[in-house]
Amino acid sequence: MEIFCIEEFKVQFEKLKxxxxxxxxxxxxxxxxxxxxxxxxxxxxxLNNSDETPYxxxxxxxxxxxxxxxxxxxxxxxVYLMFLHPKTGSLGYDNITDESKAxxxxxxxxxxxxxxxxxxxxxxxxxxxxxx
Amino acid sequence: xxxxxxxAQIWATFEDVRRLSFEEKKESVYSQAKVDAFLDKxxxxxxxxxxxxxxxxxxxxxxxxxxxxxxxxxxxxxxxNDLISSIRDLQSTLIRQYVSxxxxxxxxxxxxxxxxxxxxxxxxxxxxxxxxxRYFFLPRMVDFQDVTKELSxx
Numbered sequence: 001m002e003i004f005c006i007e008e009f010k011v012q013f014e015k016l017k018x019x020x021x022x023x024x025x026x027x028x029x030x031x032x033x034x035x036x037x038x039x040x041x042x043x044x045x046x047l048n049n050s051d052e053t054p055y056x057x058x059x060x061x062x063x064x065x066x067x068x069x070x071x072x073x074x075x076x077x078x079v080y081l082m083f084l085h086p087k088t089g090s091l092g093y094d095n096i097t098d099e100s101k102a103x104x105x106x107x108x109x110x111x112x113x114x115x116x117x118x119x120x121x122x123x124x125x126x127x128x129x130x131x132x
Numbered sequence: 133x134x135x136x137x138x139x140a141q142i143w144a145t146f147e148d149v150r151r152l153s154f155e156e157k158k159e160s161v162y163s164q165a166k167v168d169a170f171l172d173k174x175x176x177x178x179x180x181x182x183x184x185x186x187x188x189x190x191x192x193x194x195x196x197x198x199x200x201x202x203x204x205x206x207x208x209x210x211x212x213n214d215l216i217s218s219i220r221d222l223q224s225t226l227i228r229q230y231v232s233x234x235x236x237x238x239x240x241x242x243x244x245x246x247x248x249x250x251x252x253x254x255x256x257x258x259x260x261x262x263x264x265x266r267y268f269f270l271p272r273m274v275d276f277q278d279v280t281k282e283l284s285x286x
Contacts, residue, residue, distance in 0.1 A: 045262045046199045047270060053283040054200075057262060059255065067258075073286055087254065095258050098269045102276045109279045 001038050004117040005081035006108055010129050012084055021089040026127055028060050029068075029081075034122055038077050041070075047101060055105055060084075069101070071108050080108050081120070174241060181245040188226070188252040195219065195259045199266045212267050219260040226253045 005013075013029075016022040033041070044058035052074050060066045065087060071080040082104045086092040111117050118129035198212065230250050237246050270276050 042200075043196070045196045045259065045266065047262070047266055048276070048280045049202060049271070050280055050284060051200075051202065053280070053286065071283075073283070075286065087251065094254060095261055098265050098273070101265065101270065102273050102279075105279045106275060109282060 001036070001077045001079065003033055003079045003081065003120040004132070005120055005129065006104075006111045006117060008083050008104065008107065009081045010118055013127075016084070016086065016091060019089070019091060022066075022086055022091070024061060025066065025084075025086075027125075028066065029084075030122055030125070030127060032058075032060055033079060033081075033120075038072055038074055038079065041072060041079065042074075048105070057101075067095075069096075069104055071105075080112065080117070082108050177236075178242045178245045181242060181249045184226075185245070185248045185252045188249075188256055192252070192255050192259050195263060199263060204267065209267060212263065216260050216264050219256060219263075223253060223256045223260065226256070 013025070016025050041056070042054060044056045046054045046056055048055040053071060054074075055071050056069070058068045058070070060068050066084050067087065068084040069082040071082060072078070073080070083096070083100075085096065087094065115132065117132060119132045121128050121130060195215075198215070201208070204212065226249075230246070230253060233246055237243065
């Protein structure tokens, strides 16, 4: 299984990681997405009507944790992280609008087509973003 | 005669001290019982809210599973619409309960349990909105449907 992300995810992740209130974010993402298989990731709220390429909103870190948006391409065993936001703290908010959900969906498709992605790798328990 | 008077006064004072000492010891035991009963009530209160939070969390997971259904017909959509209304009704009942806890929360009692309870109520609100997006709003967005179609060709 390979894990990629779009620019929006990377920018948001780096912003949150700098904030002490969200110190668990990196660990939470690594433990959820790495060392698992793609089928184990098929839970949470599915926003589109596709079993093969589900667009998922997942609650990470329980209530009051983070909300993560990602796309799975089951056939290729690829994960595309699109966006995340905390529910609480100074950078937290409840939800994103339907327009934002649709915009991210369009953005991930365009990024896959243009190969405008970052590949996520864990090095010394740290997430690194590499250009494939 | 004076000596007899002193002795009586000393004896009376001794009696006062003895009585008060006894009463205070008794009172101290009684207060401990009261404190224990009070602490038991707090524990019971905490347990009640932890249980409520767990029930809401299980409910949210079951609602999320409904978003994985494919090609639902009109009858099922109508049921989903009713479900969304029920979730919102439940959420407003629970938020009223949360507001009524303000006094207790301000005293710092069961702070973590009440915080978790509130977070679960907020998630319930979100999952209703997400369910509505999934079946009623996002399918109406042409761009959104176009992306799904294009991804199906991968």
